[in-house]
Amino acid sequence: MAAHQHGDRHRDRAGIARPGFIGTTDGVELFYRDWRDDGAPRNGKTIVFVASYSLPGDMWAYQMLPLTQQGFRCIAFDRRGHGRSSDPGGGYDYDTLADDLAAVIDALDLSDITLVGYSMGGAEAVRYLTRHGSARVARLALIASTLPMLAKTPDNPDGIDRAHVDAFQHDLLTDYPQWLAENARPFAGPEASEAMIGWIREMALRTSHQALFACNETVSRGDFHNELRDIDVPTLIVQGDRDVSNPLELTSQRTVRLIPDARLVVYEGAPHGVFLSDAARLTADLAAFASG
Structure with missing residues (x-):
């Protein structure tokens, strides 16, 4: 794939910073997990997970553990400002x-x-491919992503009005714990235990407030219509039809029409947090897809 017009950064100072951390060219240390099951037969396949806005790589635990037991090497990292990064x-x-x-x-x-990119992480995965190329990537999975564009604009009249972004940012600046308390159940779905919802809220509350605000602005302004047409690897798209964060008709149903080699799987009755509500199904779909 030809690199997108954004261009590459020099990476001469990037690399392993200390055990469990990778250093970037601007001095950030990214915490990562590299899971392999020494008792499982190796299938030679590697899956890299990119987490949601506001959540660290821990969110993938219920996919990573069973996948490593099937012989996959699974890697997840914490976005800057998230988790232990x-x-x-x-x-x-x-x-x-x-x-x-x-x-x-x-x-x-x-x-x-x-x-594999979830929500905002899907957009990061696409920007990686259009910025750095697909030489290292064989397949792409977009889970409940924000793609191609969430914001309401003259060219995207069905998008989310800026007033909703402003309302969330007001809550972020005044009482984010209360916003999480009110929105965690719609995110995780009716079957999630209170303990599971508490786990999600705890992880989100550890995220840098500045990162939350800045990443929210990044998501609200993202437009990937042109970049999606440049994706040249097979792509699996998964989303629930009761996703209130990234409505299916605004996101995945449009994304699948833009990526040349893409397939959409809709989980009936599933919320935005399909990695929780439909953990076993998502794990099985990722295993089948990653096996090629």
């Missing part, structure tokens, strides 16, 4: 976030990977 005070634009993903893939010298 550095809180650098900036760099929350899609170009820099895609370069952070490239730092992980390059430092671990990964190839033939299945790249």
Whole structure:
């Protein structure tokens, strides 16, 4: 794939910073997990997970553990400002976030990977491909993604009005814990236990407030209509039809029409948090897809 017009950054100072961390060219340390089951037969397949807005790589536990038991190598990292990664005070634009993903893939010298991005992470995965190319990526999975564009504009009249973004940012600046308390159940679905919802809220509350605000702006302004047409790897798209965060008709149903080699799987009755509500099904779909 030809690199997108954004261009590449120099990566001469990126690499393993210390055990469990990868350093970026601007001095950020990204915490990562690299899981393999020594007792499982190796199938030679590697899956790299990119997390949701506001959540660290821990969110993938219920996919990563069973997949490693099936012989996959599973890698997830914490976005800057999230989880155990550095809180650098900036760099929350899609170009820099895609370069952070490239730092992980390059430092671990990964190839033939299945790249899985959830929600905002799907946009980061796409920007990685259009910015750095697909030489190391064999397949792409987009789970409940924000793609191609959420914002309401003259060219996207069915998008989400700016007033909704402003309302969330007001809550973020005044009482984010209350916003989480009110929205965690619609996110996770009616079958999720209170303990599971508490786990999600706890992870979100550990995220840098600055990162939350800046990433929300990045998501609200993202427009990937042109980039999606440049994706040249097989793509699996998964989304629930009761996703209130990224409505199906605004996101995945449009994304599948833009990517040349894409397939959409809709989970009936599933909310935005399909990695929780439909964990076993998502794991099975990812295993089948990553097996090629």
